[in-house]
Amino acid sequence: MENGAKTRIAAVGDIHIRETDKGKWVDYFKEVSAQADILVICGDLTDTGDEVEAQVLVEELKACTIPVVAVLGNHDHEKGRHKLIRQILLKEGVHMLDGEAVAIKDVGIAGVKGFGGGFDKHMLSMFGEGAMKAFVQEAVDEALHLDRALARLDAEYSVSKKIAIMHYSPIKETVIGEPEPIYPFLGSSRLSEPLNRRKVDAAFHGHAHVGKLEGETSGGVKIFNVAIPILLKSGYKYPFYLYEI
Numbered sequence: 001m002e003n004g005a006k007t008r009i010a011a012v013g014d015i016h017i018r019e020t021d022k023g024k025w026v027d028y029f030k031e032v033s034a035q036a037d038i039l040v041i042c043g044d045l046t047d048t049g050d051e052v053e054a055q056v057l058v059e060e061l062k063a064c065t066i067p068v069v070a071v072l073g074n075h076d077h078e079k080g081r082h083k084l085i086r087q088i089l090l091k092e093g094v095h096m097l098d099g100e101a102v103a104i105k106d107v108g109i110a111g112v113k114g115f116g117g118g119f120d121k122h123m124l125s126m127f128g129e130g131a132m133k134a135f136v137q138e139a140v141d142e143a144l145h146l147d148r149a150l151a152r153l154d155a156e157y158s159v160s161k162k163i164a165i166m167h168y169s170p171i172k173e174t175v176i177g178e179p180e181p182i183y184p185f186l187g188s189s190r191l192s193e194p195l196n197r198r199k200v201d202a203a204f205h206g207h208a209h210v211g212k213l214e215g216e217t218s219g220g221v222k223i224f225n226v227a228i229p230i231l232l233k234s235g236y237k238y239p240f241y242l243y244e245i
Contacts, residue, residue, distance in 0.1 A: 010066075019056060027063075033066050045057055045076055048075065100152075114191050117138075147194035174214070199221075209228075
């Protein structure tokens with residue numbers, strides 16, 4: 001790619017593919033392929049975490065002629081078959097990231113599922129019962145995995161642009177509109193620290209079906225909530241967000 005040329009990223013989350021969706025997504029993925037250079041899917045690829053739904057998705061993705069990068073979401077973990085779902089998608093050429101990174105064209109992409117834990121001054125602390133400590137540790141671990149993936153982009157890939165994809169939100173701003181009592185289950189500010197320190201250009205997430213499309217971290221990293229309900233509410237006929245980098 002020529003220096004200065006832009007790469008078009010189509011970003012979407014929470015597609016919730018069902019067993020009955022055969023043929024439903026063909027036109028969607030054709031439109032994505034016509035408008036973008038890379039498709040990123042920010043979790044909840046399946047509706048109930050069933051491998052049959054993953055098989056439907058890979059059939060629908062045959063209409064997509066551009067590289068696809070994805071992370072899993074909480075729905076994909078529902079039945080404990082997330083490893084199988086991941087393998088089904090990997091076998092069909094989808095770049096499945098879980099603390100890993102990939103470079104496509106001149107864009108480096110790091111991905112994690114992320115986790116909850118709350119935002120800013122209201123983040124849960126690692127104190128009290130073992131179950132609470134385990135919950136917070138999961139968020140810490142996901143942030144560490146994201147940091148390692150971004151570090152790998154810096155060390156091993158010659159890319160001038162970096163984005164991150166996750167399912168849970170790294171900031172409060174893009175989940176505002178959801179009931180405040182569930183904020184700790186929608187994301188964690190711990191995820192924003194690696195984005196700021198590694199100077200990521202933009203990050204994309206889903207999970208919060210009610211919220212805001214755009215926000216930014218304290219370090220100025222652009223954050224986009226690309227859950228399909230958010231995109232539909234914003235007026236997108238084909239619900240994916242097109243970001244040029």
